[in-house]
Amino acid sequence: MATAYYEFYRGSSIGMALTDSLDELITSGAITPQLAMKVLQQFDKSLADTMVKQVKAKTTLKGHLKTYRLCDDVWTFIVKQASFKMEQNEVITTPRIKIIACKNGDAIEAGKK
């Protein structure tokens, strides 16, 4: 349990839903912030493990790269006119999308260095 998991999934829909729910409970005094932190840490772990185990979809992405940034082993791309090609010929296009990618590996290694 010493290894931590990336926390960026907390910004996703499911992560924000959990964070908001926890905030509501904290505000109402039902739970402590420490307990909420534990829940979020468990969420990081569960989501990461489930994604690795159960998600098998592969996709390709094309677009025009507007901005790129690398800081602390985190790449941030802003892509214009992006199109994702999923399996079963599913194509998703967006005019603008931001990609946040951490270095591969479950644990947050930077903190340990």
Next chain:
Amino acid sequence: MSNKIVPSIYRAVIDDVIDAIRPEFEEFGVSADLVRKLQDKWEMKILASRVADFPVEPPPPQPTYPYPALPHATHNVPAYVPPSAAQQRLKSGGIDARYALATAQYAFPPLPGPTLPAQNKNTSAPVTAAVYTLPQTDGPSVSEDDDDLEPVSVPTRIGQLSGAPVGKGELAAGEGLSKDAEQIGSDLDDDSDDSENDAEEGEEAQSEIDMVFCTYDKVARVKNKWKCVLKDGMIHAGGKDYLFQRCTGEFEW
């Protein structure tokens, strides 16, 4: 494809997290009710975001596919009808209930749920008529749950399905039915309001930035051509979520 698997993945994550934090909650001296409350809040928000279709409810209305609805019915009914008197009635109805459910869906998509316990009690009644008349005739004579369930859920369900996304409305109704009768009305009412609001706000919300959360294996550049290999990602685009295990990207800067 990766959007279709989202509900099951989210379901797995929610269950995993809730199971894991239950002992933590006990350790902190917090009641188990709060775990349930947290889970409900969490699920409601995820449903409200409509990032995917969530089939926890009795299957969405598909009048052209009554037979595929059967396995759906059998799958969803256990989740839909929680430990209560309704469950026993379901078992006694057995196959009749499921056929009734499928045909009820065929005739009246809005009301698969409430008809289920009703069907069991009054299998002789014609299905289509039963959807509307049964709740009123059977409710008072049998149990409180039905009495409160059906009259309340019927009008609000219809309201939702005419305007709002099916999955959300039905799902909320299903979860409502799994709680006390009093909460059902509020859940459905809230969702019918939310669905209208979301339809209006959805357009604004979709002006939010589309994001991808993932890890990278490799990022390379040759002149102005970028190539990257991304792993275990969650895409939020156009208000919907997609998941991938691997994504190869090619961009021009």
